[in-house]
Amino acid sequence: MSATPAYDLLAAGNLRLHHLGHLGAMAHWDQETHMPTRGAAARGAALAELAALLHRMHTEPALRERIERAEQEPLDDLQRANLREIRREWQIANVLPESLVQARSLAASRCEHAWRAQRHANDWEGFAENFADVLRIARQEADLLSQHQSVSKYDALIDRFEPGMTGAELDRLFGDLKQWLPPLILRVREHQARDTVVAPVGPFAASRQAALCERIARLLGFDFEAGRLDVSTHPFTGGAPEDVRLTTRYREDDFQQSLMGTVHETGHGCYEQNRPRELLGQPVSQARSMAIHESQSLAFEMQIGRSFAFAHLLAPLLAEAFGSQPAFEATNVHRLLTRVRAGLIRVDADELTYPAHVILRYEIERALIEGEIEIADIPALWDEKMMALLSLDTRGNFRDGPLQDVHWPSGMFGYFPCYTLGAMYAAQWTAVLLDLRPTLHEPLALVHGDLAQVFDWLRENIWSQGSRWTTAELAIRASGETLNPAHFRAHLERRYLA
Ligand SMILES: [Zn+2]
Numbered sequence: 001m002s003a004t005p006a007y008d009l010l011a012a013g014n015l016r017l018h019h020l021g022h023l024g025a026m027a028h029w030d031q032e033t034h035m036p037t038r039g040a041a042a043r044g045a046a047l048a049e050l051a052a053l054l055h056r057m058h059t060e061p062a063l064r065e066r067i068e069r070a071e072q073e074p075l076d077d078l079q080r081a082n083l084r085e086i087r088r089e090w091q092i093a094n095v096l097p098e099s100l101v102q103a104r105s106l107a108a109s110r111c112e113h114a115w116r117a118q119r120h121a122n123d124w125e126g127f128a129e130n131f132a133d134v135l136r137i138a139r140q141e142a143d144l145l146s147q148h149q150s151v152s153k154y155d156a157l158i159d160r161f162e163p164g165m166t167g168a169e170l171d172r173l174f175g176d177l178k179q180w181l182p183p184l185i186l187r188v189r190e191h192q193a194r195d196t197v198v199a200p201v202g203p204f205a206a207s208r209q210a211a212l213c214e215r216i217a218r219l220l221g222f223d224f225e226a227g228r229l230d231v232s233t234h235p236f237t238g239g240a241p242e243d244v245r246l247t248t249r250y251r252e253d254d255f256q257q258s259l260m261g262t263v264h265e266t267g268h269g270c271y272e273q274n275r276p277r278e279l280l281g282q283p284v285s286q287a288r289s290m291a292i293h294e295s296q297s298l299a300f301e302m303q304i305g306r307s308f309a310f311a312h313l314l315a316p317l318l319a320e321a322f323g324s325q326p327a328f329e330a331t332n333v334h335r336l337l338t339r340v341r342a343g344l345i346r347v348d349a350d351e352l353t354y355p356a357h358v359i360l361r362y363e364i365e366r367a368l369i370e371g372e373i374e375i376a377d378i379p380a381l382w383d384e385k386m387m388a389l390l391s392l393d394t395r396g397n398f399r400d401g402p403l404q405d406v407h408w409p410s411g412m413f414g415y416f417p418c419y420t421l422g423a424m425y426a427a428q429w430t431a432v433l434l435d436l437r438p439t440l441h442e443p444l445a446l447v448h449g450d451l452a453q454v455f456d457w458l459r460e461n462i463w464s465q466g467s468r469w470t471t472a473e474l475a476i477r478a479s480g481e482t483l484n485p486a487h488f489r490a491h492l493e494r495r496y497l498a
Contacts, residue, residue, distance in 0.1 A: 006069035007079060010086055011282060017057055018281035022240045024050045029238040029245045033230045044109030051105040058093035078284065081468045085283035092160065095148045100140060107133040108411045115409040116233055124398040127409070128375050134411045135368065135375060142369050142413075154369045157414035161290040162421065164471055167366055170417050173485055174359050177420070180489065182389065185352055188340045188496040197335045200318075200327040206250040212321040213248055213262040216314075220266045220300060221455050222246070223273055234406040235261045235347070237268035237297075241280055244269045255322070256336065257348060260301055267300030268293055270455070274463035285466040288474055290415060294422025295429060296462065302351045302423060303430045304454065306337045306495075338495065342390040344400040352492060355423065356389040361405075361416040369413050378402050425475070427488040432479045433457050 002008050024047060031043050067087055075083060111130040118127040138157070145156035155166045214229055227244035239245035246265040248258045271287055279285035287293050304310055311334035318328040326332070340350050346357035364381055367373045373381065382402050386394045394401045402408070407415050437453050461478040468474075472482045 004070070004073040004075060004079070006066045007073050007075060007083065010063075010066055010070055010083070013057065013060075013063075014086065014283060015281040017054060020050065020054060020057075022242075024054070025239050026243075026245075029247075032232040032234070032236065032238070033245075033247060040109070040113045044106060044113070047109060048102050048105040052098050052102045055093060055096070055098050055101040058090065059098075063090055078279075078468065082279070082282050082284035085286070085467050088163070089283055091148070092145070095144050096141060100137065100144075104137045104141065104411060107137055108409070111411075112406060112409040115403065115406070119399055119403040122397070122399040122403070124379060124403065127398075127403060131375055131409065134409065138411050138413050139369060139371065152370065154366045154414065157369060158417065159414075161412075161415050161418055162471070163289055165289075165291070165417070165421070170362060173424070173483075174355075174362060174417075174420070176485065177355055178359060178389075181352075181355060184492065184496075185340060185342070185356075185390075188352060191497055192335075192340060195335055197339060198327040198329075198332050200255070200322075200336070201325055202254070202322075203252040204255040204322050206252060208321050209250050209255050209258045212255070212317060213258055215317065216259065217246065217262055217266045217269070219313075220263065220270065220304075220451070222266045222269050226273055227269055229262065235265055236406075237265045237272065239272075241272045241275050241285075244272045255318075260305060260337075261347070263305040264297045264301035267297035270300075270458075271296040271463050274459050276464055276466050279466060284468055288462075288465070288467050288469070289471050290418035291421035291425060292462065292471060292474065294418050295425035296422075296458065298419075298423045298426040299429055299454075299458065303426050303491075304451075306334075306351060308334050311337060340496065342392055344386075344392060344394060344397070345404055347405075351423075352496060353390060355420045358416050358420040360385040360389060361407075364402075365408070365413050365416065421483070424483060424485045424488040427491040428475070428479050428481075428484060429458070429462070430491065431487045 027043065027047060027050075031040075031047075035043055067083070067090060070083055107130075111127075111134045114130050115127055117123075139153070142153035142157050145159070146153045149156055149159065151159070152167060158165050158167070158170075210229075214224070217229060218224060222244075226242060227239065227246065229246045229248065231249055232247035233249065235246075235248050237244065237246050246262065246269050248261045248265065250258045271293060275287065276285045312330045315328050315330040315333045318333065319325075322328075327336070338350070340352045342353050342356075343349055346354070346361075349357055360382070363385065364373070364378060367381075368375075368378070379398065379402060383394050386392045386401075407413075433454060436457070437450070439450060462474070465474055465477075469477060475482050
């Protein structure tokens with residue numbers, strides 16, 4: 001007989017959850033990519049049923065005793081880390097009643113589905129009606145979780161995506177960023193005004209963009225034998241680690257959106273494909289947190305994807321895909337990829353203005369969850385903050401304002417900060433990498449195949465570690481320190497003012 005019978009039972013239960021989660025992830029991917037409109041209600045019901053089933057399995061009464069017994073068993077370090085994560089998931093699941101979990105899934109499916117047409121129609125009022133349900137349920141959830149964890153309501157929601165992170169810490173990090181970012185944006189814009197940038201001349205056929213995106217994803221290490229790239233309204237990485245589903249979207253007047261979107265999602269995809277295989281199905285194999293996940297997508301999109309070296313790698317591929325033109329000369333490609341221009345859309349934002357979009361959403365959603373503001377207050381706050389942070393007038397433009405992201409319609413409050421935390425971590429990883437491998441500084445390094453060195457470092461330090469360590473421990477092991485935003489600032493100043 002095994003010396004760890006309770007732990008073994010827990011591990012077997014987690015494997016069952018993993019298999020059912022796999023089907024849910026595929027149904028969700030299909031919902032976003034291929035499902036016809038009239039399938040929406042049935043799919044929403046099916047996913048809500050599955051969410052309820054998974055919740056029942058997560059809250060089985062026998063689990064409490066099983067976890068307590070497993071804690072007394074002779075486990076090795078990895079099993080102990082797994083048990084810590086099992087207990088964490090179990091605690092979160094047990095705070096929420098099944099009826100709330102099911103209602104949350106239904107409200108999110110309904111709101112998100114309607115949101116696609118409402119966004120297109122600039123229909124804020126219509127959206128606000130469905131969104132009221134999503135917010136009401138999120139507030140209930142935040143209330144229950146916060147009572148259980150003795151933290152603020154918003155902190156309880158961030159914890160689902162970024163364990164250990166708090167609103168107070170975000171205020172500190174983002175408060176500092178708000179001081180130095182707007183003047184830096186102005187200085188960079190002045191600095192860049194001297195450069196001539198040749199605009200690419202389209203159209204860029206979607207089929208050619210798709211072929212280029214696939215080629216780049218392959219080059220960046222994505223395994224197409226264990227994943228796909230498709231089209232969705234809002235790009236995401238889904239599926240399961242054994243079968244990762246990336247999505248992007250194509251505009252024939254602009255290839256950069258699909259290309260850099262694909263580079264971003266490929267970073268997420270490589271993390272998923274390289275999680276510890278022997279532990280799949282166990283919570284310890286999961287990605288550490290969403291900020292660490294975004295640190296991978298942003299390491300790809302921002303640190304690698306907008307480097308001079310990458311522009312050199314990309315230039316001939318662009319000419320091959322769309323025909324030669326002056327815009328595809330390497331220096332010009334680099335200028336295109338690093339041009340700073342305040343815009344309305346977060347996912348299209350450049351590296352420098354992106355954090356402003358995140359800070360704005362963080363401030364609004366935190367106040368919304370804490371009950372300091374209501375849905376009707378969002379548009380005016382949005383206008384005010386866009387003007388203050390990026391000097392942009394957004395009045396009346398809901399489509400390119402608060403209706404632009406999928407996060408709120410689907411109830412993902414607490415996610416947005418992870419993007420900027422991820423950008424900070426990505427700069428921290430890159431600083432370590434450049435210390436270890438100074439040749440990566442050279443403009444032609446990537447063309448000569450040095451990407452492998454980057455992937456090796458990420459695989460060893462991040463991907464293969466799953467959730468073995470807390471986020472702070474992971475950061476210390478990889479870089480010798482916890483999150484240090486100074487690396488992000490230094491990176492931006494070096495890249496944009498040098
Ligand atoms: Zn991402």
